[in-house]
Amino acid sequence: MNMVQIPHAQGDDMGEETGKARLRSGYVGGILVLLVASLWLPTVAFDSHEAQRSFYLFLPSMGMAAIALCVLFVGGIHKGRMCLALGYIGASAALGLAFLWVPSVPNDAFESPEAQRLFYWHVPSAWMAMIAFGVLFVGSALWFVRRSALGWRLHVAGSEAGLATGLMAVWSGCLWGAAEWGVPWDWTDVRLNSFALLTLLALVLVLGRRAQPDGVESRDTFATAGLFGFVLVPLTYIATRIWQIRHPGPVIASGDGGGSLAPEMGALLGFAALSFTVLIVGHLMESVHLTSLEQRLDRLQGNLDVEATE
C-alpha cells in the first residue's frame, strides 16, 4: 500500500509545484505585457508631444515597479536579497542621475540650485524612514497585543532600518540646510526636531536591545517605547503644515492641486522614491529573516547548554 501511496503523494506535490511555476510564469508574462503596453499606449492616448514626453519620463519608475513585483512573486526564499540588490542598483542610478542630470533643469523652487541634488537623497530617505517607523509600530503592537514572534521580528527590523534611514535623512538635511539656509540645524523648527527625536528613539531601541538580555519583560519595554514613539510620525508629517518655521512645506501632494516641481524633477523623485522603497522593503525582509535565524541559533545554543549540564 505504501509503495502505491508514496508515488501518488509525490505526484500531487509535483502537480502543485507545476501549478505554482505556471502561476509565476503568468505573473511574469502579465508584467511584460503591461510594460509593452505602457510603451505603446501613450502614442495612442496622448495627442500632445509634451504629454507623451512627460509620460515616458516615468517609464524607469514603471520598469522598477515591474521588476520589483517580479522579484516579490518569483524570487522564492531569496526575494529579500534580490529586492536589496535591485533597490541598491536603482538608488545608485537615481543618485547618479540626480548628481549629473537633473540640476540642469531650470527651476525656481530652491534658493541654492546646486544643492538641489540633495533633494533626491533627502526626500526618499525620509520616506524610507517613515516606512521603517510604520513597520516598527505594527511590530510593537503585534508583540504587545498578540505576543507574535513575527511582530517582534518586525519591531527589530523597523528599529534598525529606522535608525539607518533616519540618520540618512538627518545627515542630508544638515548638508542641505547649510547650503540653503546658511545653518545646518534650527532648534526652533518642529519638523527638524520631531524627526531627530524619532531617529533618537530608534537609536535607543537598537542600543537598548543589544545591552539587555532578550526576554519578555525587555521586549515589552521596547515595544511600549515603539508604540508611544510612533506619535512623533504624524506630528512630523503635519509639522510643516501647522508650524512652518524653517523647513519648507510640501512640494508634492500639497493638497492645493499643484506643486512647484518640473516634470523632470518629479520623474526623478518618483524613480528615487520607488528605488529606495524597494531597498527598504528588501532590508526589512532580510532583517526579519536574520532575526529568525539568530533566534534559531539561540535556541540551539540553549539546547546544547541543557544537554551539557545534564
Added chain:
Amino acid sequence: MNGMTALALGYLGMLTALGVWTWTVMSRARDIERRLASTEAALGLNDGNVDPVLEDER
C-alpha cells in the same frame, strides 16, 4: 574645498554607507544560514520557525 566637491564627497559617502549596510545584512544572513544548516544537520533538528523567548514563556 568648494561646494561641489563637498557635495560629490557627500554623495559618494552616502552610496558607500548604503552599500556597506546592504552588504553587511546580506553577508550576516548568509553566514548564519551556513552555521545553522551545519549545526542543525549535525543535531538532526529541522523545526526552524521558533522564537526561544515565546517557547520559554509557554
